[in-house]
Amino acid sequence: MGKKAYEMIAEGLNEALAIVRGEMKPARVYVPSDPKVKAIRQKLGLTQEDFATQFGFSLNQIRDWEQHRSRPLGGVRSYLFLIESHPDQVRNMLSSSAGTIQAAE
Numbered sequence: 001m002g003k004k005a006y007e008m009i010a011e012g013l014n015e016a017l018a019i020v021r022g023e024m025k026p027a028r029v030y031v032p033s034d035p036k037v038k039a040i041r042q043k044l045g046l047t048q049e050d051f052a053t054q055f056g057f058s059l060n061q062i063r064d065w066e067q068h069r070s071r072p073l074g075g076v077r078s079y080l081f082l083i084e085s086h087p088d089q090v091r092n093m094l095s096s097s098a099g100t101i102q103a104a105e
Contacts (some may be wrong), residue, residue, distance in 0.1 A: 035072060035080035037065040044087055054091065057081055 018024035041051040043063070050060045064070040072080055083090050 032077070032081065035077055035084065037062065037072070037080060040080060040084045041066075043084070054094075055079075056094070 013073065015024065019026050021055055041048065044101045046054065048066070051057070052059045061070075061072075065072055079090075
């Protein structure tokens with residue numbers, strides 16, 4: 001184990017002890033509920049295939065999420081919330097970056 005990993009673990013343990021002793025209050029973390037992929041896709045009027053293609057997912061991911069065989073994790077959750085809230089802006093950013101990538105090739 002590297003020194004940095006050890007230091008991070010030790011810091012977490014010290015923080016836990018401080019919380020138990022009442023010297024520190026625990027952090028509050030807001031974790032939003034899982035994005036409703038099917039509802040987002042239907043709101044946009046897209047098929048599973050079109051949604052996957054437009055936003056860079058695999059068709060299997062979309063199917064698995066919608067059928068609750070798996071769930072979106074990490075940054076993918078945030079990305080789905082952005083798609084839900086600002087679909088046109090996300091499309092614009094993706095098409096702008098695609099043009100930049102194509103121009104670089």
